[in-house]
Amino acid sequence: MCVPGSNTIFLRLEAPLQAWGDTSKFVIRRSMEAPTKSGLLGLVCCAMGWSRRKVAEDPIPDQNLHDLAQRLIKHDEKSQREPRRALLDLLNTLTMGVRMDRPGTRWWDYHTVGARIGMTTAAGGPPKTGAKGTVIKRLEYLADASFLVALQGDAILIGTVAEALRSPKWQLYLGRKSCPPSIPVLVTRRRDDGSLEPMIEEHASLETALSSLSLPWRPRHEENLREDDRVRRNGQPREKWKIALDYIWEWRRTGAEPVAPPDAEVWYDVPFSFDPPVHHPRLVRRDQVTVRVGDALQQHTPPPPRPRANYTNPQWTSEELVEVVDERTGEVTREPFGARPRRLRRDRGLCVFCKSPATTIQHVTYRRAGGNEAQEDLRSLCRLCHDAVTMIEYGLGMGLDRIDPCDVRWRDDILRTRGEIVRFRSEETRRRALRDAPQRVRREMLEEEDN
Numbered sequence: 001m002c003v004p005g006s007n008t009i010f011l012r013l014e015a016p017l018q019a020w021g022d023t024s025k026f027v028i029r030r031s032m033e034a035p036t037k038s039g040l041l042g043l044v045c046c047a048m049g050w051s052r053r054k055v056a057e058d059p060i061p062d063q064n065l066h067d068l069a070q071r072l073i074k075h076d077e078k079s080q081r082e083p084r085r086a087l088l089d090l091l092n093t094l095t096m097g098v099r100m101d102r103p104g105t106r107w108w109d110y111h112t113v114g115a116r117i118g119m120t121t122a123a124g125g126p127p128k129t130g131a132k133g134t135v136i137k138r139l140e141y142l143a144d145a146s147f148l149v150a151l152q153g154d155a156i157l158i159g160t161v162a163e164a165l166r167s168p169k170w171q172l173y174l175g176r177k178s179c180p181p182s183i184p185v186l187v188t189r190r191r192d193d194g195s196l197e198p199m200i201e202e203h204a205s206l207e208t209a210l211s212s213l214s215l216p217w218r219p220r221h222e223e224n225l226r227e228d229d230r231v232r233r234n235g236q237p238r239e240k241w242k243i244a245l246d247y248i249w250e251w252r253r254t255g256a257e258p259v260a261p262p263d264a265e266v267w268y269d270v271p272f273s274f275d276p277p278v279h280h281p282r283l284v285r286r287d288q289v290t291v292r293v294g295d296a297l298q299q300h301t302p303p304p305p306r307p308r309a310n311y312t313n314p315q316w317t318s319e320e321l322v323e324v325v326d327e328r329t330g331e332v333t334r335e336p337f338g339a340r341p342r343r344l345r346r347d348r349g350l351c352v353f354c355k356s357p358a359t360t361i362q363h364v365t366y367r368r369a370g371g372n373e374a375q376e377d378l379r380s381l382c383r384l385c386h387d388a389v390t391m392i393e394y395g396l397g398m399g400l401d402r403i404d405p406c407d408v409r410w411r412d413d414i415l416r417t418r419g420e421i422v423r424f425r426s427e428e429t430r431r432r433a434l435r436d437a438p439q440r441v442r443r444e445m446l447e448e449e450d451n
């Protein structure tokens with residue numbers, strides 16, 4: 001495992017959806033449980049701006065990378081053949097380990113392609129689908145997963161990859177083009193001057209890289225931590241808590257370990273060609289690393305303070321008559337001190353919508369609620385109209401600003417909802433009457449028997 005002078009970069013693969021396709025093709029496309037090597041190297045190629053065709057070009061057009069490939073790509077002793085010296089083979093010299101920080105939830109997507117409408121291809125080419133009708137596909141995704149990938153290899157190559165990931169040429173995606181990452185893929189650290197630099201570290205193995213102290217596991221919220229029984233607390237203070245995480249790492253033949261151990265798995269995900277897709281096998285192993293528990297990723301943001309009506313405040317309730325000066329006319333009248341009785345009196349005690357006797361007051365806005373309500377914030381309503389208005393408001397999830405029943409735009413909605421309420425109430429009254437009927441009849445019969 002240990003390559004002297006090897007360097008390591010880290011990638012954080014986190015998104016609402018990711019999909020690491022295995023060899024499945026056609027209409028059912030599954031996802032592996034962790035990022036595949038072909039998916040990850042595809043992502044690196046996107047960052048580099050290398051097309052599918054360019055990565056298979058042999059020899060490599062770039063002189064520096066060509067020299068690097070001459071040095072790194074080993075002669076195949078078994079077949080006695082010269083290996084290819086293509087960019088993809090160069091990237092394949094890197095080994096990868098994946099720490100499963102959050103395995104995610106498997107999720108299926110029902111997917112249709114074309115419907116005889118002749119969709120053009122993403123590259124703008126001629127329509128590919130449509131002639132044979134709709135293709136129905138099932139695509140599997142990992143929802144809400146988070147992986148930490150360590151990519152290890154030659155220092156020059158690692159530096160080149162890090163630079164590309166820092167400012168990618170093309171849009172990066174996690175396995176499928178519909179899965180953009182939700183945070184920058186390359187793990188960086190802050191320099192003393194505040195700027196960010198790629199985190200490139202020396203590590204003897206992928207295991208030491210993935211258990212690195214500088215890359216703790218982070219819970220989503222601090223609250224999640226309390227419920228997580230994988231966290232080892234051991235009666236220690238919070239900063240000493242640890243967690244054991246599964247990781248999958250790539251096994252390579254070495255002088256010390258020439259034969260793969262029996263628990264090694266074969267993954268067919270080493271890209272030999274992206275177009276057409278040709279994959280070669282590699283051996284991976286599973287293990288656990290123990291890492292520090294870091295700070296929570298997200299902080300709960302309290303909702304902004306919201307003014308509420310205060311129905312006990314005298315500013316709202318008091319019926320005491322005081323002298324009020326009209327702002328426009330300067331006329332002095334005696335009106336109730338509280339905003340509620342004053343509104344009712346100004347509306348002549350009638351519902352502003354249906355002119356029935358008003359018993360309630362509607363807040364058109366809650367912005368001054370709590371005692372500072374202005375008269376224009378309020379409307380007198382009867383019980384039925386108020387219920388109708390409130391129902392519409394709840395249905396729409398309205399915030400501080402509510403429905404003005406005097407606004408003609410709401411007229412039809414309020415009328416319809418009033419009708420629904422009346423209908424429901426009369427049905428409910430009948431239902432109750434019917435429900436109680438057998439008991440009443442039985443009781444009357446028993447009373448007759450007693451007599």
Ligand SMILES: [Zn+2]
Nearest residue numbers: 351354382385
């Ligand atoms: Zn009314």
